[in-house]
Amino acid sequence: MDSDKTFLNYVNTIYNSLNSEESIASNLRNSSMQSINQKGLPTHRKGNEEWKYTNLNRMIELNYSIDNIANKIAYESINTLEIDTFSTLNISNGELIDSKILDDNIKTRNLLSNTLTKEDIAMFNSTLDGENEDMAELNSAICKDPIIIDINNSNSEEKSKLMINIFNINNSDSYILNSPKIFINIAGKSNVEIIENHIGGNNNLYTSNSVLEILLNKKSKLVHYRLLEDTDESIHINTTRIKLMDESNLQSNAFSKGTKLSRYDLKVITSAENSYSELNGLYFTSKKQHLDNYINIDHIAPHCTSRINYKGILNGESHAIFGGTVLVRKGAIKTNSHQSDKNLVLSPKAEIDSKPSLYIFVDDILAGHGATAGNIDVNTVYYMRSRGLSLEQASKMLIAGFAMEIIDKVENNNLFDFLLENYVKKLPSYKFDF
Amino acid sequence: MSKTILEIKNLHASVEDTKILKGLSLTINIGEKHTIMGPNGSGKSTLANVLAGNPSYTMNSGEIIFMGQNLNEMQPDIRACAGLFLAFQYPVELPGVRMWQFLKSSLDSKREYNGEKPLSTREFDNVLNEYADKVGISSDFIKRNVNEGFSGGEKKRNEILQLSLLNPKLAILDETDSGLDIDALKVVSKGIDSFSSDENSVLLITHYQRILNYVIPDFVHVMMDGNIVTSGDKTLALELEEKGYDWLTTK
Numbered sequence A: 001m002d003s004d005k006t007f008l009n010y011v012n013t014i015y016n017s018l019n020s021e022e023s024i025a026s027n028l029r030n031s032s033m034q035s036i037n038q039k040g041l042p043t044h045r046k047g048n049e050e051w052k053y054t055n056l057n058r059m060i061e062l063n064y065s066i067d068n069i070a071n072k073i074a075y076e077s078i079n080t081l082e083i084d085t086f087s088t089l090n091i092s093n094g095e096l097i098d099s100k101i102l103d104d105n106i107k108t109r110n111l112l113s114n115t116l117t118k119e120d121i122a123m124f125n126s127t128l129d130g131e132n133e134d135m136a137e138l139n140s141a142i143c144k145d146p147i148i149i150d151i152n153n154s155n156s157e158e159k160s161k162l163m164i165n166i167f168n169i170n171n172s173d174s175y176i177l178n179s180p181k182i183f184i185n186i187a188g189k190s191n192v193e194i195i196e197n198h199i200g201g202n203n204n205l206y207t208s209n210s211v212l213e214i215l216l217n218k219k220s221k222l223v224h225y226r227l228l229e230d231t232d233e234s235i236h237i238n239t240t241r242i243k244l245m246d247e248s249n250l251q252s253n254a255f256s257k258g259t260k261l262s263r264y265d266l267k268v269i270t271s272a273e274n275s276y277s278e279l280n281g282l283y284f285t286s287k288k289q290h291l292d293n294y295i296n297i298d299h300i301a302p303h304c305t306s307r308i309n310y311k312g313i314l315n316g317e318s319h320a321i322f323g324g325t326v327l328v329r330k331g332a333i334k335t336n337s338h339q340s341d342k343n344l345v346l347s348p349k350a351e352i353d354s355k356p357s358l359y360i361f362v363d364d365i366l367a368g369h370g371a372t373a374g375n376i377d378v379n380t381v382y383y384m385r386s387r388g389l390s391l392e393q394a395s396k397m398l399i400a401g402f403a404m405e406i407i408d409k410v411e412n413n414n415l416f417d418f419l420l421e422n423y424v425k426k427l428p429s430y431k432f433d434f
Numbered sequence B: 001m002s003k004t005i006l007e008i009k010n011l012h013a014s015v016e017d018t019k020i021l022k023g024l025s026l027t028i029n030i031g032e033k034h035t036i037m038g039p040n041g042s043g044k045s046t047l048a049n050v051l052a053g054n055p056s057y058t059m060n061s062g063e064i065i066f067m068g069q070n071l072n073e074m075q076p077d078i079r080a081c082a083g084l085f086l087a088f089q090y091p092v093e094l095p096g097v098r099m100w101q102f103l104k105s106s107l108d109s110k111r112e113y114n115g116e117k118p119l120s121t122r123e124f125d126n127v128l129n130e131y132a133d134k135v136g137i138s139s140d141f142i143k144r145n146v147n148e149g150f151s152g153g154e155k156k157r158n159e160i161l162q163l164s165l166l167n168p169k170l171a172i173l174d175e176t177d178s179g180l181d182i183d184a185l186k187v188v189s190k191g192i193d194s195f196s197s198d199e200n201s202v203l204l205i206t207h208y209q210r211i212l213n214y215v216i217p218d219f220v221h222v223m224m225d226g227n228i229v230t231s232g233d234k235t236l237a238l239e240l241e242e243k244g245y246d247w248l249t250t251k
Helices: A001-017 A026-039 A118-123 A136-141 A376-387 A391-409 A413-424 B043-051 B076-082 B099-113 B120-134 B139-143 B150-166 B182-195 B236-244
Strands: A087-092 A097-100 A106-110 A147-150 A159-166 A176-178 A181-186 A191-200 A204-217 A223-230 A234-242 A249-257 A262-270 A277-284 A291-300 A305-314 A319-323 A323-326 A335-345 A351-354 A356-358 A366-374 B004-013 B018-029 B035-037 B056-064 B084-087 B170-175 B201-205 B217-222 B226-231
Touching: A001 A026, A001 A136, A001 A176, A001 A181, A001 A262, A001 A323, A001 B004, A026 A136, A026 B182, A087 A147, A087 B150, A097 A106, A097 A262, A106 A234, A136 A204, A159 A204, A204 A223, A223 A234, A223 B236, A234 A249, A234 A351, A249 A262, A249 A391, A262 A277, A277 A291, A277 A319, A277 A335, A291 A305, A305 A319, A305 A351, A305 A391, A319 A335, A319 B043, A319 B084, A323 A335, A323 A366, A351 A366, A356 A366, A366 A391, A366 B150, A376 A391, A391 A413, B004 B043, B018 B043, B018 B201, B018 B226, B035 B043, B035 B236, B043 B056, B043 B076, B043 B170, B043 B201, B056 B201, B076 B084, B076 B099, B084 B150, B099 B120, B099 B139, B099 B150, B120 B139, B120 B150, B120 B182, B150 B182, B170 B182, B217 B236, B226 B236
Parallel strands: A087 A159, A147 A181, A159 A191, A176 A204, A181 A204, A191 A223, A204 A234, A223 A249, A234 A262, A249 A277, A262 A291, A277 A305, A291 A319, A291 A323, A305 A335, A319 A351, A323 A356, A335 A366, B035 B201, B035 B217, B084 B170, B170 B201
Antiparallel strands: A087 A097, A106 A147, B004 B018, B004 B056, B217 B226
16 A cells, blocks of 8 residues: 555645645645545545446556656647647646637636636536546645636627647656646537647656536537547546536547546536537557546436447557446436447457446436447458458558548548548558458 | 460369369450359359458369469459459448548559559549449449448449459459349449450359340359359350259259
């Protein structure tokens, strides 16, 4: 348990370094830090279904030094997706460094500012319910610079477009722990597109434990893209909660490249009637990477539709997980839900645990789920080769084709091109034994 | 003087451990159209697959010479580039692979093998549109994934489109006419007929005489139990239509 102690000591060091002046942020930190010090860390526990396949010891055992606490470091030298038409927020090591806001309908506030109303305070953290949210609590204890983003374009014909770059930069040889936290409040009837891009500095060592909360108010519409451009050696843990109010519409698209360890804990909560949510995901793992998708939908209100469509491509000795639950609560009548996870396992040493589950507590609904895992079909490759394509060409085309089903959902042309260049073209080809 | 495109000598082949072809020999010269008929399970599709290099089939003994080269030593893609084409009985769906990309890559591979430059996008589009039009494949199909959601007839038309584009020396058509309605049969037959010339050869595997009204064969062979038991001209097909295959076993 020494590594637990060392890690907890590191967390306390960060906590103590933060501004303790009375503020909403500091109140939040105090109560979370107290709770963690009492309970201990959410490490691997037997019988804990939510963490069944992911052992957090891999995160805790890393070399964190109390002399190395994340500081503001410039990110400019890092190449990543840039789109001129998007407003941009740049967050580096958990702090908002700069922003370029092109749209008056997007406003950012900072919880350290003490200018928040009672309503703001009530809203912040409101999508979290404390259930299996230990990592979000850890984030709350040491988040340096929690940010609220308000977007209200209900009076505009134009869509509001926002790119949030979450940089992690560390030039030392011990790990740092970053805790970015963002709350996005999308006003009723607004139409919004958000790209959330997690980026690591070249080969940098870090653990990023981020929290994103989104409130989609009545009749609002959000297309959310999540890109994982973290480094090979990084640990990426993210808790995302999205609350859907009446007739709101969500399309969430998550594109993940594996890291040493990553976990995406997404929960969509249908709080009011007639919402639509579509959660698409594409993950790609190689080497000894570990990637855990924990994708949940909590159907509370009636007449809501949800779709989960995730796909994985696994290579090397990597391990990927698709877990999560579609929960249809009593009262959520006329729910229409389907979840699917399909995997292409390219290496005999790669492992997928795909476990979609469905809990239904009401009669009058439509729901289904399915999961597949397999390799490329011999006959399919033979067909392609019989048209003159080499084994390598055929396999590359099929692997890319498998990914394209998700990438085709991207309507933003710049992002589509970025994904082709940075994801599809970098997919492996496969050496077959036949 | 006739030039031999394909020479099969005493071919034995099996699937898993089952022997299917038992000493089959066949010679096809340039400009010739051959038809193979025969009851189910006689080995017709096995022959087609062995020729195209399907890895599920094993050639046990014998010799196949294709345009002077030993076919058994060539991978399926090299066979295709060298000018052998198999229109599949059951064309395969390629999820996520666009028609345009697949067809362009296929043609580029073949051109590269033959020391030719790949066609530019515009040149390729012109060729593709011309052939697609001939087999009644609309431009919408070109944007779709290969064979995905295509009807049976559309899949077969797509095979003929690929045949026209790749312009092989030897086209093997494995029951391309099966499952087609009369209109689709006409389109497919016309496609085969317009491909066929003095410069290439056709090996047409079929159960039905009706396609032979459109694609008139020079030779008709009957396969039974892994071998060719009799050969003749187009009148043999009419005789089979009338009498079935039983009379051949008692012959």
